[in-house]
Amino acid sequence: MKEVPLSTCERTSIVSALQAGLRYDNREFLEVRDITLTFGKDYGCCTATIGQTRVIAQVTCEVVEPRPSRPNEGKLSVAVHLSPMAAPHFEPGRGNDLVDELQLILDRNIKESRCLDLESLCIMADESVWHLRVDVTVLNHAGNLGDACNIASVAALRHFHRPDVTVEEDGRVTVHTLEEREPIPTFMKKVPVCLTYAFFIVDDYCYMLMDPSEKEERVMSGKLIVGLNPHGEITSLVFPGRVSLQKEQIVSCIRNAFSKAKSSAEMVQKAVDEDIEKRKSLIKPEGFINCLASDARYARQRIMRKIKTTSKTEFKIPQEPVEDLQESMDEIQIKFDPFDSDEVTTPMKVKQHTAKKVKVSKPREVASESEEEEEEGKLTSQDLQ
């Protein structure tokens, strides 16, 4: 299935909303959507949501031979999968630019940043080491997959416990099941954080947004993905062309990223530690059952919270007489089906309803215009002022 094309209207309205200082989901420009982390029954399985974006990461391990060049280091690999589940236009088993980009971000942020102590994954130098593999699958694509994939894989890695091993005399390794022996936690030195900034260039003015939604991603002029850790190190910078930025803008971006990195990293650490604590006290971890909320429920929660935080005061309904409303409604309730109706209605002169017109016109004029639209029974407009 092909991606639904983006109309000019959607493109321009996002930009003009930004010019008016607001985003579609009523966020501040530098506000990120809610992040939740949920852990599965097994160690190293984690789903992360950022708003309606949803990603699952699973860590698996096996005993392999080390690279000859690094005989005492374990291996770590990350793989990203995009299936038609994420969005209908992705094809199963076929790569695209987005997968390549995500793969690049994760490789740099997690593998090449050496956030994990690979030497601790060594069982016997030159003989056998652990190979940790992180599989990240995108379940729902609603923008900002980079941050979501990063957070899910970091949380999964921190959460992961590898089974204990004993080395036999002849050099063969016996892996103990989780029931036989307590598994060993992975040690993560630094928590990598990934933050995405979207840029919209409108009339020489640059708007900077954090955590772009899917629609914003399709419209934006360019983006900067900053990979960093709270220790003040930048691990990666991905800046796919299409826009040229001032030096100061990038610097301010990075400064902002560092201010957010700490809280983001702490959030992940806290979520992982809490879950592991729970596992120690409870006999059986609950896993995903009943603790994953659907996108619809998240959306609902978000709306309710937005409403609550903003409206403390009682809202006043505009003092319009109800009769007036009724009158104007009666006027415009003419419906007909052009294919069915035999009655002859007077042909209507159709005006081009331009944006300008609505802006400058007096309220009454807007009403008359809406009435015309009403004739089809498809368009409604109420004029009350």
Added chain:
Amino acid sequence: MTTMDIWKTFEPDTYYKSFLEKNKRPDGRGLMSVRPITVKVGTITTADGSSTVRVGHTTVICGIKAEIATPVLRNPNQGFIVPNVELYPCCSHMFKIGPPGEKAMATSQFLKNVISSAKVLDLTDLCIVHNKLAWCLYCDVVCINYDGNLYDAALIALMAALQNVKLPAVSYDEENDKASVDIERTLPITLKARPVASTFTVYSDSIQLMDPTAEDETQGSGEVTVVLLENGSLCTTHKPGGQLILPNILDTFVDLAKQRVHAVNTLIGKEINE
């Protein structure tokens, strides 16, 4: 082209239906009768065990190659058996060049499932030295001519080839950590069970066809395969979707399959002993 051929080309559905109405199939068989089976073993001299099986026009070759491998950590005293089915375009226009298709994969998985369910082999028998050496049997099944009922033919070929396998004796020198193979001395492997598959195509609620040809398969909707052991117990039922069946129809399938088990196993036994 005869009139019958033209009819078949233009209206395959009614052509086929007209046979079924008379309780016959286009190849002259009744609904529940099977095609003749021929089995030959040792047809590939370079393999450690091999067989060629014909079920009607369906021809399948199975070759088994034994290799020495290291057992996995989890099961240090077990060998391996790896069945693999290949369907090349030469056997039917249905198959295309490239990675194995759905049918080939399903058949490989089916064979694997039957071997483990029926416990055809005791995998510990394939172990030579604990935690060091074990036999790995690669069973490659290749279809040469496809005319329906691949499951039955592939399983018969695999079973016949397994009974034909002769493994060379291996001696292991513990001090030098070296193994030597004695090609002169060979031993057959013991099979614990000899399962036989019977496939039925469901045409409608009241019409089922045993041992379907390729034409039966395209006309019908969905197959049911039951695999039985000699003692009559069901070792696998495989019905991947397709037309609904009533549970009591399964009963008749099992009864018919029971008769087939004996016939097929005597046929293989005879060929092996020759």
Added chain:
Amino acid sequence: MAKHACQLNFLSRSDGSALYSIGNTVALASVNGPGEVKKSNRHYNRSHLEVCYSPSTGQSMIGERTLESVILHTVEQVILVHLHPRTATNVTIQEMQSDGLALSTSVNATCLALLDAGVQMKSPFAAVTCCLTPSGTIIIEPTEAELKESEALATFVFDGQALNVLSAHQEGCLDSENFYACLRKCQTAAKDVLNFYRRIMEEKYSSDKSYN
């Protein structure tokens, strides 16, 4: 019977989706379609159906491909493919958490995702797994630990109208007596599953009734 749980409309981008769990096994299914189809898959008389199963760990192997083909043939039989010629319907299943019941959980998740998407079909379908212990008792919807101990395992998919068998999958040996005992037990369990579906759908539409 193990506890069944389900959440519909789980993903915002899919036309229909369901998170389904039986016991500790959790699967997520998403359905898209009937939508645009590639030229090579276009059928003049029916919708093209594609099933993709991805396990939580790594790439799909031959076992997963078999699972895909079982689900594909089951769904193909049930949905009214001829109503939407020259279209494609995609089913994607993601294993979230495994505890031995991957097949039945995926099949049930697929069914509910199809119901959520409003794809036209003949009837719903329900899968039930059971296993036979060495002592001869039949356990419906066992856990992975119970499966390891068991002699044989059988999964049946039933249609929602007359509870006829749509698909069957068996591993391990069963004599015919035990086989029918399994079949009958699963059939009774399938009724409960189908009732569960109804409850889920009634919940989904309960809010809608208050519109009027």
Added chain:
Amino acid sequence: MSLKVGGAEIIGVVLPGDEILQFNPDVNKERICIGPGLRWEDNVVRATKPGILKKTTKKLYYVDTHQKRYIPQRREFVIGIVLKKKGDYYTIDIGGSEQATISYLSFENASKKTRKEMKPGDLIFGQLLVANKDMEPEMVCIDTYDRAVGMGSLPEGGIMFNVSLHVARLIVNPENPFLLNISKKVQYAIVTGFNGRVWVKAKKQSDMVAIMNCILMLEVMTLKEANDNVFKVFESFSRHGLK
């Protein structure tokens, strides 16, 4: 066209395969009509979709389903996105499995000389003249008397978003109390396509976005809840209006 809410009797929630009623045209003399989501086979009417079974006074039975994917139906009004010009036709995306076409003559006052020019990406509101499973859908922007009656390309400056089809069916009715409730706050024009696309225009950007958020509430809330929250949503957006 739009179904009058409350005009139909609700029978209950059905699942595919459920038997609705026995109907044998040889025996039953009274006529019934079966609408979407139902199928008549072997003298039994069965559901093919899950949803709420409804019955109108004219014995029309149909199943009201919540779904997101649009399947084109004749006579339905849809909002399309112009994809490209192809000879005498434009191809339009209407969210179905195939692209719709519209002749450049199917606009009001269009002739071979004064043809309607549209750019890719433009929005167009029209009616489906042809839509069935075996043919490509065709759209028109005129009625049988060659009048536009409000159809045509949508003006600039609006805001377009997608909703589920059942939400679209709900708000296609101009008398809908929810839309009236919003109108107590701002004046606006709304165009709803049966394919789940909604176009809204108001004076201020913030109002348009607020209306969008109000309508999107219907996806996850009942009508009553959403109605109660309309003003609160506007309140949450009002701070932007001050900027």
